[in-house]
Amino acid sequence: MLNETLIIQTGLSERPRKSRLPARLDLLQSLSGLFLALFMWGHMFFVASILGGPDTMWKITKFFEGYFFFGKAYPWIVSVVVAVVASIFVLHAMLAVRKFPINYQQFKTYRAHAKSMKHGDTTMWMWQVYTGFAMFFLASAHLYQMMVWPQDIGPFGSGGRMWVDGLWPFYLVLLLLVEFHGGIGLYRLAVKWCWPNCSREFLKKLKWGITAFFLILGLATLGAYMKVGYEYQANYKNGEHYTPTWVQPPEETAK
Ligand code: HEM
Incomplete structure (x- = not known):
C-alpha cells in the first residue's frame, strides 16, 4: 500500500535498480591485473640481476631481506x-x-563464434583464458616455494633449482605463459580505458614490442641461472648459500 502511494506520488515505477556490482568487480579485476603486470615488470628486472653475476644477484636478494637496513638478513620479509x-x-x-x-557447450559456442569472426582481439581473449588457467597451477607452485623457503633464493639456490633440480622447463613454460598473458592483459586494459590513444594498431605494436623485450630478457636470465647452477652444483648439493668474498663468513642470516 505504502509502495503504491509512493509510485502515485512520485510517478516512479517499481523497476528494479540495476546492480553496480558487476562493474565494480570488473574494475577490481582491471586494477589487480594492472598491479600484477607492473609487479612482473619489476620482478623480471630483479630476477635478471643474475646477468650481472652472482654478486649482483646476492645484493638484490639481500636488499629485499633488509640486510642493508638492519645489518642482518630477514628472509621472512620476502615471505610477507x-x-x-x-x-x-x-x-x-x-x-x-x-x-x-562454464561448460563444454559454452566453450564450443565461443570457439565457433571466434572462428567465424576471425577477429584478433576475440582470439586473444581465449588465449588469455588458456594461459591464465595454466598459470593458476604453475605460478601457485612457484609462489608457494618462494614463500615457504625464501632463504633459498640466491645464486646457489636459484641456479641449483634450475640446473640440479631440473626446474628450467617449468620456468620456461611459466615465462611464456606470464609474458603472453600479461602482454594481452595490458593491451586489453589499454583498449578498454583508451590509453594512450585508441589506435589498436599502435597498441598492438606496443604490446608485441614489450612482450618481445621481456621474453628476450627472461630467456637470457634463464640461461644465466642454468650456467650458475651448473658451475656451482657442488655448493648447491652441499646446501651452501652464496656469500661474496668481500662479506665476512659466516653469512649474517638472522634466525
Ligand atoms: C613476490 C613474489 C615472487 C618472488 C619473490 C619471486 C622470485 C623469483 C625468483 C627468486 C626467481 C629466480 C628462480 C628461483 O629462485 O627459483 C624467479 C623466477 C621466475 N618467476 Fe618469480 N617470484 C615471484 C612471483 C612470481 C609470479 C607471480 C610469477 C608469474 C605469475 C613469477 C614468474 C617467474 C618466472 C617466469 C621466473 C623465471 C624467470 C626467468 O628465468 O627469466 N614469479 N622468481
Whole structure:
C-alpha cells in the first residue's frame, strides 16, 4: 500500500535498480591485473640481476631481506611480500573465473563464434583464458616455494633449482605463459580505458614490442641461472648459500 502511494506520488515505477556490482568487480579485476603486470615488470628486472653475476644477484636478494637496513638478513620479509602478491593473484584469478565458459557447450559456442569472426582481439581473449588457467597451477607452485623457503633464493639456490633440480622447463613454460598473458592483459586494459590513444594498431605494436623485450630478457636470465647452477652444483648439493668474498663468513642470516 505504502509502495503504491509512493509510485502515485512520485510517478516512479517499481523497476528494479540495476546492480553496480558487476562493474565494480570488473574494475577490481582491471586494477589487480594492472598491479600484477607492473609487479612482473619489476620482478623480471630483479630476477635478471643474475646477468650481472652472482654478486649482483646476492645484493638484490639481500636488499629485499633488509640486510642493508638492519645489518642482518630477514628472509621472512620476502615471505610477507610473496603472501601479499599471492593474495592479489588469487583475487585476480577468482574475478577472472566469472568470465570463463562454464561448460563444454559454452566453450564450443565461443570457439565457433571466434572462428567465424576471425577477429584478433576475440582470439586473444581465449588465449588469455588458456594461459591464465595454466598459470593458476604453475605460478601457485612457484609462489608457494618462494614463500615457504625464501632463504633459498640466491645464486646457489636459484641456479641449483634450475640446473640440479631440473626446474628450467617449468620456468620456461611459466615465462611464456606470464609474458603472453600479461602482454594481452595490458593491451586489453589499454583498449578498454583508451590509453594512450585508441589506435589498436599502435597498441598492438606496443604490446608485441614489450612482450618481445621481456621474453628476450627472461630467456637470457634463464640461461644465466642454468650456467650458475651448473658451475656451482657442488655448493648447491652441499646446501651452501652464496656469500661474496668481500662479506665476512659466516653469512649474517638472522634466525
Ligand atoms: C613476490 C613474489 C615472487 C618472488 C619473490 C619471486 C622470485 C623469483 C625468483 C627468486 C626467481 C629466480 C628462480 C628461483 O629462485 O627459483 C624467479 C623466477 C621466475 N618467476 Fe618469480 N617470484 C615471484 C612471483 C612470481 C609470479 C607471480 C610469477 C608469474 C605469475 C613469477 C614468474 C617467474 C618466472 C617466469 C621466473 C623465471 C624467470 C626467468 O628465468 O627469466 N614469479 N622468481
